[in-house]
Amino acid sequence: MALYNGAAHAYPNSMKKTLFLSLMLMIPAMTIGQIIPTISKIEVAGFPEQSLSVDLRDSMQKLVGQRYDAETVDPILRRIETEQPDFLVATRTLEDAEPGRIRLVFVMAPKTPGAAADSNVNSQYIVESAEVKGVTPDQYSVTLHDEIQNMVGLMLDQMKVEDIRSRLRTEPMLKGKYSVSDKIERGSQPGQVKLIFEAKKMPWALRVTLGNKIDINGNGIHVGDIKDTDIVESVDVKGVARSAYSSSLDSELQLMVGKRVDHLEADHLKEKLLAELKDGYEISDKFQKGTKPNTVAIVYDAKVIPWIPERTFPEVGAYHPKQGISAFVDGNIYKGLTLGLGTDGDTLTERYKGYTAGYESRMLGTRYVGAKIRFSTFGLLWKRQTLELLDVSPEIPGAYRTRQAIEPSLAFALNRTISATAGFNFVELHMMNPQEHWESAHEATASFRYLSPKLKSGSGTSEITSGYEVRTAAHNLNSDFVYTRHYWDGGYSGKFGKNQFKFSYLAGRITGDPPLFERFSLGNTQTLRGWNKYDIDPIGGNRVYHFSTQWTYRFFGVFADNGSIWNSGDDAVNRSSIGVFLGPLKLAVPLGCSSNCGITFLVHID
């Protein structure tokens, strides 16, 4: 074949190993001749010596000082074979500097080449010299230095090289500070190679940040102590009964035991497990140190995905030129404990800043029931337009300096698509006028939400959401405010390749006299984009509807908004806007706007 340069030889690996070991076995007779030498040192090649049992290593060391003869050495050789049944073992002797003394080397080669690291074609060459560049010998142990030098005169042992490199990296003076790679170069004689370990100091920033957590060598990066040469000791699936997945998959998982860590295979089996556990599980895979050196335990941790959706405080990251910057984050920080903080001038007519803290369980023993309690405290800032309009609107409850709330609630799920909540929201408001005083807005709340599964159509997926929420405050809840607030929202989202379509709607109706935080508002970075809520209605309204349509191709997209906010008894004014966006950056144009408006630059992080 024209592609093959030179003579190509294909041969079974087992033949190569047998030939190699036969040659090794012939060498002692040739080198020693009739003199019976004394063993000065014991070495192991082709296998990490530390992986042999302590007892066996002790027995091997007891050979030092004894005369070399087959009767003494053979029992040790058999014991190695018994302990490592996948390896062939032979002995080799090397002359020591002192006459009449030899170094005895147990040479090990795997019977099945799949377990070998010595498929390196250069393993046929003799190591002429071995050195460590980049660090001085006093930066690593004498034992390691000796082991490196002991490789001289032997055939290149890839497994030993990997072992030495790995141990160099973990030497106390090098760990977390140096990366270590290895290479070989041609030696001064044909068939001889120079073995070079190169230690390079890691960049300062990496040393101080991740030096103790990651393990960088010349051939890759390992996080933690797991190496790809480690052998899988066990594979476990936690969180589900054995009967939850098939026997064939279990067999496939257990087939990894005894072999090297194969992340690709582990990922593939994780996906298969996920596919078999159809009933809403998420799976994390963990690679932990095994009980023996150079082993790893793989654990697949299956967790039930709760049916009840996470109920976080409205999160926002936005900028509006007339409303300023808003950034509020909220989330689960540890085992159901939630924390939120930031400032939001985007969502409501007020700008609130402060924090929330709480506890949420999305599965209270069962996927059907969940619970949440949240405490929040906010300081308020008001726009001039809002305060001026409040001055001439005595029927609207006024502004407040502080808003604090405790919200206990229960959640129920019929299945993974339909859920409902019921609870209370006890809000205390530090009112500013006519003099500072506290008022209560104690609400009973309930909601219903539908979230469709991902519906596949052709190559695309679609999702539909729909929700309804009611909040009602009454004197019998010890509330100073009396009102009922209804709110509907939902939408459709479809993704087809790089194209994404979104349609969303919201509508609301309030009866009674709610405090300002419950009134509706339009004209921010998410609704009637391009309009300013303080120009439309600085104190919000008690009626609202809004529709938004959006098309996205990768990061680029266009949108159109349409909606109205008004108070009962007034005429509803319909407003529209259109715009384009690139990621979170948007240019919005309010349509039919006559004064104090125009193209508006907005930022909103979805």
Added chain:
Amino acid sequence: MLLWPGLLSAQTVSVKLEGEQLRVSVSQLHFLGSEVLQRLRNGIAVNYVFKVGFTPNRYSKPATVTSYRFVISYDIFEEKFAVSRIEPNPRSITHLSESAAQMWCLDSIAIPSGGLPADQPFWVNLEYQTVEPKPATTETGKSLIGQLIDVFSRKAQREEARGTVMGGPFSLTDLRKTR
């Protein structure tokens, strides 16, 4: 793109039926990237895993995947490549050029066609990856640490050779006609 050398050139996947074995070939597939070649020329052996799977369409995941493991090394005296297939059915070959070594790996991949329906179209998904550089980490750790490493570490030390190529649709009926 540096991490996905397989995507850099137009690759055509073709499938041939030999007896009841399917042989996959990919034109323009150069999976030995510059970083891997440098390691090989330093005398270090590099382990590759190839995974081949069949899917009924372009978007689904293969139900079964067949793995092939190779160790590629470079003889620093002969200046030729050697390849050992260590799984399944160990075999070795030496004295290869760079392109021949890559071709030998692909030529070694043969999958039984038994599980495929004769009249249904199928797609071939070929995944390859060097084994050593894959970090043992959780998804979370992978992204955070990966990003920090991208910023701080020497890129030349950490290139991971991996790639995926996909081809289809093929059908056994058509393949039987053309063999």
